Amino acid sequence: MKSFREWFRDWDSGRYDLTEMTASSGEAFREDPDSGSSRWARTEVFSIRADVTGTFRKLYPVMSLILCAVIIVFLLYTVEALPPFASADTPANAGEVSLRYNSMALEETGALNVVSGVILDYRAFDTLGESHVLFAAAVAVFILMLEPTKGAGPETLGVSPDTVLEGTARVLGPVIAVFGIYIILNGHLGPGGGFAGGSVLSGAMILIRMTSRGRDGKGLLSMKGYRIITASSLIFYSLAKGYSFWCGANGHETIFSAGEAGRIFSAGLILPLNIAVGAVVACTMYGFYSIFTGGEV
C-alpha cells in the first residue's frame, strides 16, 4: 500500500483520472453463479475502459470545447440584452408585484428586512418546500450511509488531534455559534435568516465535533435528538403556515399581528419560522458531516 504522500503526488500529476479511478475501485459484491456463493468480484468496468481510451478520448476535448464556446456565445448574447444595473424602469423594479412588495411589505408583514418578508410570508410555500427537500435529502443520505456501518462497514474517519485546530475551535466555535443564532433571530430585522444562520450554526457544530471526537467519539446530537428537532420544526412550520393560508383564503384576521416594526418580537410568524428553518438546516448539515465521517450523528 502506497503512502499518502506518494498517492497525493500521483493524484497531482494527473495519473488518476476518472477512468483510472473506476478501474482501480471497480469491484462489487455480487453473486457467483458457479459456486452459488457471494464473493467480491470484478465488474465489467475494465472492459469498458478499453473502449473509452480510443476515439472517445480524442473526440471528448474537441466536442467539449465546441459546446462551451456555443454556450458562452449564447450567454453573452443574453447579457447584452439585460437592462443596466439599478435602472428604474425594468420589470424587476417597476412590475406590479415588486412595487407591491416594496411599498407594502413593512406594513403587511412587519419585517424590516423585505427579503425575509417575501420568503417567509408572501412566498412561504416555497420555503416550506425547500425545507422538506432538505429533509428528504437527509433521509436519503441516512438510508444510504447508516445501513452498512453495522459490521463490515466503512471505518470511521478519525481526525488526528491537532493543537492549533483544537485551540482555534475552543475560542472560535462558541463565537461562530452565537453569530449563527444572531443571524437566525435577526432575520426579520436585518440581512440573514434561517438558511444562512443555520449554515453558520452547523459550521460551528462541525468545528466543535471535529476537535472533540478524538477523545470521546460522541457527537453533539443523538439520532433521536436529530429526529425530534427536525420533525418538530417541520411539523411546526407546516401547521403555522397552514393556519395562515387558511386565514388568508377565508379572509380571517390571524392572531399573529405584525407588531411594532424593529422590535425583536414583531413581524408575526417570521421569527418562529426562521428558528424552525434554522434548526432544520443546522441539524441537516451537521448530520451530513457526521454521517460522512462515519458513526453516529
Added chain:
Amino acid sequence: MDYLEIMLLAILVICGIFTCATKNLMASLIIFMAYSIIMSVIWALLQAPDLAVTEAAVGAGISGILMFVTLRRLRDIRDAGGKQTDEELS
C-alpha cells in the same frame, strides 16, 4: 468602486477557470471556496446582503467542508481498492 468590481470579477473568472483546470482535487476545492468568498463580496457590492451572508456560509463554509469529507472518503475507498489489487497481483 469600479476598479474594485473589475478586479473582483477578473479574480472570479480566474478562480472559475482554475477550479476546472486544476488536476489536484484538493487545490480545486480550495479555489472553489475562494470563488464563493469573492462571489459573496460581489453580492454585497450589488446590494444583496442576504445573498452575501448565505453565499459566505453555504458556498465557502458548509459545501466546502462536505466536499472535503467526500474527497477523504473517496481516497479511503481508492486506497482499499488499490491494496486489494496489489495483493491479488502478488
